[in-house]
Amino acid sequence: MFSVPVMTYLEMAGDVPRADYKLKHQRVSNGFVLFSTEAELARLEALVEAHNSGKPLPFLDPRGENSVWEAREHLVNLKRSGGDGWYSAQCPSCAAKGKDNKQNNLQVALVGFSCVAGCTPKEVAQATQDMMEDVPEEIELLPGQTVLPISEGIEGARLLLQTEKKERYTRIDNKEGDIYLTVFRKNRETGEVKEQVHRVNKRYARIMWVWLQRFEKGHVITSKEIREYIAPFFGVSTDAWAGHAHRSEYFEGHYYPLLWLAHHRAIEYNHDGSVVRIADEVTP
Numbered sequence: 493m494f495s496v497p498v499m500t501y502l503e504m505a506g507d508v509p510r511a512d513y514k515l516k517h518q519r520v521s522n523g524f525v526l527f528s529t530e531a532e533l534a535r536l537e538a539l540v541e542a543h544n545s546g547k548p549l550p551f552l553d554p555r556g557e558n559s560v561w562e563a564r565e566h567l568v569n570l571k572r573s574g575g576d577g578w579y580s581a582q583c584p585s586c587a588a589k590g591k592d593n594k595q596n597n598l599q600v601a602l603v604g605f606s607c608v609a610g611c612t613p614k615e616v617a618q619a620t621q622d623m624m625e626d627v628p629e630e631i632e633l634l635p636g637q638t639v640l641p642i643s644e645g646i647e648g649a650r651l652l653l654q655t656e657k658k659e660r661y662t663r664i665d666n667k668e669g670d671i672y673l674t675v676f677r678k679n680r681e682t683g684e685v686k687e688q689v690h691r692v693n694k695r696y697a698r699i700m701w702v703w704l705q706r707f708e709k710g711h712v713i714t715s716k717e718i719r720e721y722i723a724p725f726f727g728v729s730t731d732a733w734a735g736h737a738h739r740s741e742y743f744e745g746h747y748y749p750l751l752w753l754a755h756h757r758a759i760e761y762n763h764d765g766s767v768v769r770i771a772d773e774v775t776p
């Protein structure tokens with residue numbers, strides 16, 4: 493818990509153009525402003541930092557919320573920058589203008605965000621929103637693609653992978669807002685079919701799709717590249733990812749989202765775990 497005399501607080505925060513720094517929004521007791529929750533402490537720290545460095549405070553979005561921080565998992569190239577809760581990432585607003593190739597213009601933390609290239613809070617917040625809405629729930633079939641009604645069990649399922657001996661089909665069912673992925677494995681010699689049903693985590697599916705859209709259509713994205721992208725979300729080293737100890741996260745964050753995208757023909761999923769983005773613009 494920190495307590496700052498009200499006069500000192502006003503000296504530092506008096507000119508700050510953010511509603512959440514107004515005195516009436518602080519907890520005040522016996523002439524002191526109190527900071528104890530994580531958000532309060534982060535706010536105080538940012539204020540002291542801005543006061544000492546002379547740099548402006550980070551932004552909030554026009555609603556007075558930190559929607560960019562909320563959406564941080566969707567940001568491209570999110571990395572820790574310094575040990576004090578700040579991250580750098582590609583600025584969605586810069587990216588929409590074809591800028592920020594180094595993918596580090598955005599600084600974001602619990603207390604706010606800012607773009608070093610000078611995007612306004614409104615631009616950054618809007619571009620972040622647009623980026624997230626870019627992810628469709630459902631992707632239309634592309635012309636000429638076959639849906640294969642094989643047997644009763646895999647009726648309506650789609651052929652995803654085929655080898656000499658095996659075929660893999662997927663079917664998607666939407667029930668009560670959840671997406672279920674059924675995977676059918678068919679032995680081509682015996683005709684035997686095994687099926688498994690999995691729930692697709694929509695958030696991870698969106699994160700994956702947003703990331704894959706960075707790549708040109710037709711470009712092969714290797715399984716190593718996918719691992720390097722996904723593993724940090726789960727605090728796992730790239731080498732350990734997909735290993736036995738992280739099997740459940742691997743399936744939820746990596747494999748099922750890719751199968752879901754492959755089912756919708758947004759990507760092609762190869763035997764070696766690499767993928768190719770094949771949908772250009774997908775229409776929900």
Ligand SMILES: [Zn+2]
Nearest residue numbers: 583586607611
């Ligand atoms: Zn920017």
